[in-house]
Amino acid sequence: MTLAIDNLKSKIGNRKLYSRSFLMAAWLGWQIESNWTDPFLFAIYSIIKPLAAAAILVVMYSVITQGNFQDPLFTYMYLGNALYFYVTQIMNSIVWAVIDDREHYKTLKYIYTAPIHFPTYLFGRSVATFIISTIAVLITITIGVVFLHVQLDPLAVNWPLFLLTMVIGINMLALMGFLLAGFMLVIVHHSWELGGAVAGSLFLFSGAIFPLETLPPFIRWIGYLIPISYWLELARRALVPPIAAAFPTFSHFSNLQLLGILLALTLILALIASYSFRRCEHIAREKGRIDIVTNY
Amino acid sequence: MNAVIQTKIKKNTGWKLYLQTVIGRAYPRVIGQQREKSWIFFELFMPMLAICAYVFVYRAIGAPEEYIGFVVVGGAMTAFWLNVLWSMSSQLYWEKEQGNLSLYIIAPNSMMAILLGMALGGLFASLLRAIVIILLGSLLFNVTFTVSNFLQLFIVFTLTMIALYGMGMMTSSMFLLLSREAWHLASLAQEPVYLISGFYFPIKYLGFWLAIGASIIPLTLGLDAMRQLVFPSGATLGFLTVPVEIAILLMLSVLFLIGAYLLLRYMEKLAIQEGRLTENRR
Numbered sequence: 305m306t307l308a309i310d311n312l313k314s315k316i317g318n319r320k321l322y323s324r325s326f327l328m329a330a331w332l333g334w335q336i337e338s339n340w341t342d343p344f345l346f347a348i349y350s351i352i353k354p355l356a357a358a359a360i361l362v363v364m365y366s367v368i369t370q371g372n373f374q375d376p377l378f379t380y381m382y383l384g385n386a387l388y389f390y391v392t393q394i395m396n397s398i399v400w401a402v403i404d405d406r407e408h409y410k411t412l413k414y415i416y417t418a419p420i421h422f423p424t425y426l427f428g429r430s431v432a433t434f435i436i437s438t439i440a441v442l443i444t445i446t447i448g449v450v451f452l453h454v455q456l457d458p459l460a461v462n463w464p465l466f467l468l469t470m471v472i473g474i475n476m477l478a479l480m481g482f483l484l485a486g487f488m489l490v491i492v493h494h495s496w497e498l499g500g501a502v503a504g505s506l507f508l509f510s511g512a513i514f515p516l517e518t519l520p521p522f523i524r525w526i527g528y529l530i531p532i533s534y535w536l537e538l539a540r541r542a543l544v545p546p547i548a549a550a551f552p553t554f555s556h557f558s559n560l561q562l563l564g565i566l567l568a569l570t571l572i573l574a575l576i577a578s579y580s581f582r583r584c585e586h587i588a589r590e591k592g593r594i595d596i597v598t599n600y
Numbered sequence: 601m602n603a604v605i606q607t608k609i610k611k612n613t614g615w616k617l618y619l620q621t622v623i624g625r626a627y628p629r630v631i632g633q634q635r636e637k638s639w640i641f642f643e644l645f646m647p648m649l650a651i652c653a654y655v656f657v658y659r660a661i662g663a664p665e666e667y668i669g670f671v672v673v674g675g676a677m678t679a680f681w682l683n684v685l686w687s688m689s690s691q692l693y694w695e696k697e698q699g700n701l702s703l704y705i706i707a708p709n710s711m712m713a714i715l716l717g718m719a720l721g722g723l724f725a726s727l728l729r730a731i732v733i734i735l736l737g738s739l740l741f742n743v744t745f746t747v748s749n750f751l752q753l754f755i756v757f758t759l760t761m762i763a764l765y766g767m768g769m770m771t772s773s774m775f776l777l778l779s780r781e782a783w784h785l786a787s788l789a790q791e792p793v794y795l796i797s798g799f800y801f802p803i804k805y806l807g808f809w810l811a812i813g814a815s816i817i818p819l820t821l822g823l824d825a826m827r828q829l830v831f832p833s834g835a836t837l838g839f840l841t842v843p844v845e846i847a848i849l850l851m852l853s854v855l856f857l858i859g860a861y862l863l864l865r866y867m868e869k870l871a872i873q874e875g876r877l878t879e880n881r882r
């Protein structure tokens with residue numbers, strides 16, 4: 305009986321520790337992301353990057369097709385590009401939390417000695433980026449719908465599927481960032497490009513801005529292994545069902561099957577990320593790299 | 601011991617000191633950057649990723665093959681833009697963060713020489729990367745170049761680089777006054793310039809006035825002229841004629857170099873007055 309009470313107390317204590325770590329990191333992340341300037345410049349800064357990236361694609365598409373925005377390929381490309389902003393931002397925010405705390409602010413050692421749960425803290429640091437990215441993605445998609453004939457009808461959207469896809473997808477992206485954050489603890493020298501390089505590579509193989517069939521067959525299979533491909537396909541099926549149906553990449557899978565694959569890949573990723581992070585953290589401690597400064 | 605104390609250190613002055621400073625600041629850019637293997641990898645890998653993605657986009661929408669070449673050339677030129685943005689414009693901010701800036705100021709050398717050394721070293725290192733990117737892109741996507749006028753191509757490239765790095769020197773002095781916001785502002789300028797300078801498509805499709813406005817960034821006209829000179833169909837997709845673009849690039853080169861000199865003097869004085877040279881707001 306006493307043991308059971310002790311266990312319960314310990315669980316409640318852990319829950320408090322996790323929630324405190326998460327909330328504190330989310331607040332800190334928001335301060336770091338936003339308080340370097342006034343709200344107006346911050347708002348412009350937050351939306352101009354995704355809009356510029358989208359505009360490059362729009363101009364490229366428009367030059368070649370003489371502005372045929374009715375083609376399903378345009379909506380496919382535009383939405384994929386807009387949603388992919390989450391991948392770059394969420395993954396990078398967790399990776400950069402390690403670089404910032406270790407090399408820039410030099411606070412990682414204090415975080416380790418503080419009564420917080422470090423992995424939970426890292427996930428918390430991505431919350432601000434998630435909120436900012438959501439606003440940027442919403443604005444990008446709205447501009448596409450209003451000005452560029454992106455064929456998204458809010459009344460035809462499968463909202464439950466979309467929300468479920470986003471919940472699994474965002475967690476999957478955070479886990480990818482967590483996996484890379486583990487590597488960051490070990491790779492100490494000039495490694496700030498790691499998140500961008502991984503996000504850039506996956507951009508190429510995930511069918512974000514062109515169907516996977518466009519890739520040469522000998523590298524196309526990579527797209528079928530990464531969860532982002534399934535997440536983007538599900539998001540498109542939820543947001544623009546007729547457009548998604550026009551592309552054959554995953555047409556032999558039902559929505560339920562795709563959700564199952566996405567969930568299974570996310571769980572596998574969670575196991576790999578958890579093991580890998582613990583291993584990397586151990587190596588970083590052994591080699592004294594938790595508080596190393598390598599001139600960020 | 602006495603021998604050490606009595607050893608006379610030969611100190612350069614005047615133009616010799618200026619040259620020594622230029623070489624001294626260019627050295628880490630040329631040699632140091634080659635030593636850092638991860639930098640070389642990422643600086644080649646990242647533009648190649650963007651090139652591959654945009655090439656596949658063009659293929660997916662059935663673009664003519666010359667657009668693939670346009671993307672490869674544009675992708676290679678990103679090496680220079682990234683270098684100017686991150687290693688010129690924001691360099692003095694990094695130096696401030698690391699505590700080197702005050703050493704630059706108190707040393708008996710010219711700040712202009714330091715900026716020039718940074719520019720020349722960065723230009724050389726970026727040129728190596730751009731050549732590799734063009735070679736890799738050409739091999740991967742079978743791009744063929746047909747140079748119609750080598751002399752004009754050389755002049756265009758040289759003027760583009762002078763104007764671009766002159767602009768970098770000018771903006772780096774403005775970054776003297778910045779702190780945390782420097783990183784964000786440099787980041788803010790990255791993608792929008794890819795867009796308005798036509799890194800991945802012919803600039804003339806942005807419309808005349810927008811293209812004229814974007815021409816303040818030397819890479820806009822430089823890229824346009826280079827594409828006209830290395831692709832057979834380039835002239836039909838060009839914004840202005842090559843001689844006109846050369847004339848504008850020449851004006852920009854002079855403007856930015858004089859601007860860099862004047863602005864650096866003004867900003868340095870202002871930064872000293874406001875006590876921002878050693879300020880470190882993280």
